[in-house]
Amino acid sequence: EPEVTQTPSHQVTQMGQEVILRCVPISNHLYFYWYRQILGQKVEFLVSFYNNEISEKSEIFDDQFSVERPDGSNFTLKIRSTKLEDSAMYFCASSDRSANNEKLFFGSGTQLSVL
Amino acid sequence: GQNIDQPTEMTATEGAIVQINCTYQTSGFNGLFWYQQHAGEAPTFLSYNVLDGLEEKGRFSSFLSRSKGYSYLLLKELQMKDSASYLCAVRALNQAGTALIFGKGTTLSVSS
Numbered sequence: 469e470p471e472v473t474q475t476p477s478h479q480v481t482q483m484g485q486e487v488i489l490r491c492v493p494i495s496n497h498l499y500f501y502w503y504r505q506i507l508g509q510k511v512e513f514l515v516s517f518y519n520n521e522i523s524e525k526s527e528i529f530d531d532q533f534s535v536e537r538p539d540g541s542n543f544t545l546k547i548r549s550t551k552l553e554d555s556a557m558y559f560c561a562s563s564d565r566s567a568n569n570e571k572l573f574f575g576s577g578t579q580l581s582v583l
Numbered sequence: 584g585q586n587i588d589q590p591t592e593m594t595a596t597e598g599a600i601v602q603i604n605c606t607y608q609t610s611g612f613n614g615l616f617w618y619q620q621h622a623g624e625a626p627t628f629l630s631y632n633v634l635d636g637l638e639e640k641g642r643f644s645s646f647l648s649r650s651k652g653y654s655y656l657l658l659k660e661l662q663m664k665d666s667a668s669y670l671c672a673v674r675a676l677n678q679a680g681t682a683l684i685f686g687k688g689t690t691l692s693v694s695s
Contacts, residue, residue, distance in 0.1 A: 511685040565679065574625035
């Protein structure tokens with residue numbers, strides 16, 4: 469079964485550093501998402517992306533965050549200057565919105581630890 | 584605003600039936616999803632409801648009442664491997680994208 473892949477699985481960084489989280493969505497999917505989950509808390513929506521632009525973003529997705537689809541397969545989330553509170557599991561997801569009941573397929577996540 | 588409520592924790596025994604409830608108040612409604620999430624893993628899709636009624640899929644069923652803003656996930660013949668968090672998520676009609684908004688999840692513990 470096709471799957472969403474994310475790299476790295478774990479990322480440790482110093483506060484103030486830039487990090488790039490990488491995702492390869494399922495190949496025929498057109499909609500891409502980033503979510504995050506702080507330990508013990510709920511899965512929170514960050515941003516959705518379609519047709520090479522942001523479709524929607526949450527309040528969490530401030531100027532420190534950016535997304536990019538640099539080529540036909542990768543989808544990245546950049547955090548410009550990490551803060552301690554950015555420590556979380558970051559999930560990439562994709563969907564094929566061919567029908568209204570399209571489900572999101574999630575990657576296995578990148579655990580980001582900001583020290 | 585969006586608000587999705589689920590019980591925080593539930594416990595049950597192997598072989599039993601458990602019902603996990605979810606209530607939602609959202610600015611619009613375009614479908615309700617249930618996902619399963621094992622600790623440290625990604626959420627995986629279980630079910631989808633957009634019309635009122637019951638959707639059955641093997642041991643799992645999901646019910647929706649749009650007028651009441653209410654859904655439940657029913658798990659039958661519980662197995663130890665069903666110990667996980669169960670996430671209720673709503674796609675709101677008037678959101679620009681197709682993002683799902685998740686509740687906090689219900690942690691289910693199945694004991695022998």
